[in-house]
Amino acid sequence: MIQAALVILTALANLSIAAIVMRKNSRSATHVVLATLSIVTAIWTVCNYLALQPGPEEVRLFWVRTVMLVTTPYGTIIYLLAKSFPSSTLNVTKKRLSGLLLFNFLTASFVFTPYMFSGLKNLPGDSFQLFPAPAVILFGIGFLGFMTAGFVELARKYRHSRGITRKQLQFFVVGLVISFTLLSLTNFVAVVVFGSIGLTSFGPPLTLILCVLTSYAIIRHKLFNISKLIARAISYSVLLFFISIFYASIFFLIAYVLFPNFSSHRETTLIISTVLALLIATTLPRLKSIIEKTTDRTFYKNHYDQNALFDQMAQIITSTYDLNILARKITELLHAQIRCAYCKIVLINEKSFISFQSAGLHNKKFTGQDMSELLTLAPPTTAYEDLEDGALKAWMAEFELSLIVKMDFKGQAIGYLLFGERSSGEIYYKEDVDLLSIIADQLSVAFENALSVLEISHFNETLKAEIKKATKELQDANERLKEVDKLKDEFVSLASHELRTPMTSIKGSISAILEGYAGEISVDAKKYLVAAFNENDRLIRLVNNLLNTSRIEAGRFTFNVTDVDIHQVIREVVANMQRAAEEKHIYLKLSDDTAPLFVKADNDKIREVVINFIGNALKFTVEGGITISTSQKMSDVTISVQDTGPGIKPDDLTLLFKKFSQVKDGNDVKPAGGTGLGLYISKQIVEGLHGQIGVDSTVGRGTIFSFSLPAAHSPTKSEV
Numbered sequence: 230m231i232q233a234a235l236v237i238l239t240a241l242a243n244l245s246i247a248a249i250v251m252r253k254n255s256r257s258a259t260h261v262v263l264a265t266l267s268i269v270t271a272i273w274t275v276c277n278y279l280a281l282q283p284g285p286e287e288v289r290l291f292w293v294r295t296v297m298l299v300t301t302p303y304g305t306i307i308y309l310l311a312k313s314f315p316s317s318t319l320n321v322t323k324k325r326l327s328g329l330l331l332f333n334f335l336t337a338s339f340v341f342t343p344y345m346f347s348g349l350k351n352l353p354g355d356s357f358q359l360f361p362a363p364a365v366i367l368f369g370i371g372f373l374g375f376m377t378a379g380f381v382e383l384a385r386k387y388r389h390s391r392g393i394t395r396k397q398l399q400f401f402v403v404g405l406v407i408s409f410t411l412l413s414l415t416n417f418v419a420v421v422v423f424g425s426i427g428l429t430s431f432g433p434p435l436t437l438i439l440c441v442l443t444s445y446a447i448i449r450h451k452l453f454n455i456s457k458l459i460a461r462a463i464s465y466s467v468l469l470f471f472i473s474i475f476y477a478s479i480f481f482l483i484a485y486v487l488f489p490n491f492s493s494h495r496e497t498t499l500i501i502s503t504v505l506a507l508l509i510a511t512t513l514p515r516l517k518s519i520i521e522k523t524t525d526r527t528f529y530k531n532h533y534d535q536n537a538l539f540d541q542m543a544q545i546i547t548s549t550y551d552l553n554i555l556a557r558k559i560t561e562l563l564h565a566q567i568r569c570a571y572c573k574i575v576l577i578n579e580k581s582f583i584s585f586q587s588a589g590l591h592n593k594k595f596t597g598q599d600m601s602e603l604l605t606l607a608p609p610t611t612a613y614e615d616l617e618d619g620a621l622k623a624w625m626a627e628f629e630l631s632l633i634v635k636m637d638f639k640g641q642a643i644g645y646l647l648f649g650e651r652s653s654g655e656i657y658y659k660e661d662v663d664l665l666s667i668i669a670d671q672l673s674v675a676f677e678n679a680l681s682v683l684e685i686s687h688f689n690e691t692l693k694a695e696i697k698k699a700t701k702e703l704q705d706a707n708e709r710l711k712e713v714d715k716l717k718d719e720f721v722s723l724a725s726h727e728l729r730t731p732m733t734s735i736k737g738s739i740s741a742i743l744e745g746y747a748g749e750i751s752v753d754a755k756k757y758l759v760a761a762f763n764e765n766d767r768l769i770r771l772v773n774n775l776l777n778t779s780r781i782e783a784g785r786f787t788f789n790v791t792d793v794d795i796h797q798v799i800r801e802v803v804a805n806m807q808r809a810a811e812e813k814h815i816y817l818k819l820s821d822d823t824a825p826l827f828v829k830a831d832n833d834k835i836r837e838v839v840i841n842f843i844g845n846a847l848k849f850t851v852e853g854g855i856t857i858s859t860s861q862k863m864s865d866v867t868i869s870v871q872d873t874g875p876g877i878k879p880d881d882l883t884l885l886f887k888k889f890s891q892v893k894d895g896n897d898v899k900p901a902g903g904t905g906l907g908l909y910i911s912k913q914i915v916e917g918l919h920g921q922i923g924v925d926s927t928v929g930r931g932t933i934f935s936f937s938l939p940a941a942h943s944p945t946k947s948e949v
Contacts (some may be wrong), residue, residue, distance in 0.1 A: 236278040239270075240271040243268070243270045247267035258318050259310070260309045265808055269300070273299045279292045289357055293346060294341050297596045301368065301372075302333050303327045303376065305375050308378050310405075311382035312379075332367060337747030339364035339368075343362055344364040360521065369417070376413070383402045387399065387402055407438050471921060542562065545559060548677040549588075552576075556574045556585040560574055569600050569649050571589030571645070571648075573587040573647040575595075575600060576644035578680060595628070603645065605634055610633065610662060610665075610669075611633045612632050614682070631656065632662065632665070634662070634665045634666060637673055638674065638676075643676060643677060644676060693715065730764055736766060736769060739758055758813070774841075774906040774910055778888065778906055796819070796826050798836050799819050801836070806840070815855065816856075817843070817847075817857075820858040826861065828866045828939065834917075838936060845870075845907060846871075852873065861940055864940050865939060868935060871932070875928065875931075876931055877928070885924055915938070918938055918939075921939075922934075
């Protein structure tokens with residue numbers, strides 16, 4: 230009975246391994262070969278059990294030959310498994326594969342002939358004796374030879390493997406070698422060499438060693454990436470087992486302890502069955518929940534909900550652009566979900582680094598030199614177990630790091646996620662690395678945005694500081710300019726006052742000499758005196774302009790407004806400047822001066838405007854002349870000074886009436902002399918008297934300067 234249970238358990242265990250492996254990836258050569266090995270082992274287990282059962286010699290010989298047929302490809306299957314593991318392709322040439330299949334076909338062709346076993350003889354105690362034939366040697370070569378070649382290949386792969394692959398191979402190879410070495414001894418060597426079948430019944434249970442170690446490698450080290458499938462299958466098996474035991478015990482307690490004669494009373498049977506049904510209905514969900522939680526804690530203690538992790542990650546990323554807050558929340562989330570000793574984020578910013586506080590316990594602190602070394606090593610996404618000995622592995626070991634995940638943005642590394650050892654002691658598997666790589670891609674965008682916001686914030690602060698500094702400098706410079714301007718105004722005012730008095734005296738003296746008060750003068754002397762008089766008059770106007778400019782800017786330019794006969798003012802100015810016009814052989818006239826024309830103005834200052842207008846026209850007029858005209862329209866009187874000079878270009882008109890501004894004439898000739906203050910002062914005077922000033926010029930035809938003032942009523946007899 231026990232032997233039958235072991236056979237069933239062995240067959241089911243091997244078939245379960247085959248089903249789970251094929252369900253995960255039916256296209257992988259490793260999965261297909263392992264599933265084939267498990268299926269062959271399950272069939273051999275049943276056939277071996279049937280061959281050991283008592284019966285006629287012919288029947289027992291048939292089952293022995295069936296066992297030989299089933300196990301003929303064993304060595305070949307193990308060899309192919311060794312060649313393909315752990316890749317998804319069968320790393321064997323077609324020629325070699327064809328040779329292996331031909332050899333197995335040849336061996337199988339002798340199985341049911343006397344050349345493999347010539348006969349079988351029953352012995353006392355339900356045992357039997359086999360009579361091997363020469364073809365057994367062929368079977369032994371295929372079985373032991375190819376199996377040994379497979380073990381050598383697996384040993385070679387184990388020696389050259391590292392990381393997760395090495396840990397997977399460790400348990401799988403040990404289980405395979407132990408199981409099939411012992412199986413070969415008990416079911417082939419003992420039978421063929423020693424003629425004993427006493428150990429044959431132990432063969433099938435020995436394959437459970439491979440099943441157990443393979444299952445452990447699957448669950449613990451993600452062999453074939455089917456840990457969740459095998460763990461869930463085991464958890465449900467445990468669930469079914471405990472539920473069955475629980476209710477069987479309840480049934481036994483009620484039926485045979487409380488009611489010893491239960492089987493002879495239908496009413497009692499009905500009552501017990503009803504009670505048991507109610508008990509199952511009320512307790513099954515709770516019992517199922519308890520056992521499921523227990524198995525989950527055992528098989529899924531490091532499991533985390535990927536969807537929940539992504540949701541929480543998205544909430545954090547969209548909630549803040551503050552770099553420190555973002556890094557702290559991300560490390561805390563990953564530390565809690567991944568269940569590692571610690572989690573740390575390091576960002577790269579223009580060949581420097583930004584290191585944030587770790588989440589979790591970490592004995593060694595990262596220094597600036599440590600971070601610089603990390604930037605120098607510039608590792609890709611790397612698990613400690615997958616590294617060969619070298620600088621990077623030594624650096625990770627020093628800081629107890631088990632995984633480094635690189636964060637890239639547009640093909641450039643912007644930082645790293647650093648993970649310590651997992652709390653469970655397990656390594657980081659491929660699915661963990663893949664998940665964290667996806668998270669790193671999302672975080673790279675989030676951190677790049679946060680870095681941009683930080684840079685903009687720093688730029689704004691720097692800009693504010695620079696603007697504040699520049700503003701202060703401008704304010705200081707402005708104050709200094711004000712002081713210099715004030716000193717200049719004071720100097721100009723003082724110099725003007727000091728110069729105007731002697732120049733006025735000089736003008737009076739020259740005028741007296743010219744008029745003959747000092748006696749008769751020669752023609753040549755008179756010529757020089759006239760020139761001196763004109764230059765002195767120009768200097769007086771220059772001084773007056775400087776003095777008026779100083780007063781305007783100081784706010785001390787005042788007006789004494791009265792009714793002024795503008796015709797009288799123009800006549801007097803024309804009379805004084807007639808001599809200068811005659812020297813240039815041009816005319817200077819007032820077109821209509823018969824009747825008085827009164828305006829509201831300051832007599833002295835409006836006279837200065839007329840002088841500036843006529844003086845400016847004299848400067849630019851070479852031939853022809855200057856005509857002064859007046860007109861009245863409603864309440865305004867307009868005074869115009871028209872010359873026949875070369876005119877002014879349109880682009881230069883905007884420069885007129887500006888302080889110290891001088892323009893070229895229509896011939897691109899800039900006249901000598903002048904300060905550029907006359908028109909500026911004239912504009913200030915006219916606008917100060919509530920008038921308007923303007924200019925109209927055509928290149929080649931001359932220029933008309935004009936200004937208008939408020940008209941004043943002329944005195945009447947009643948007003949006198």
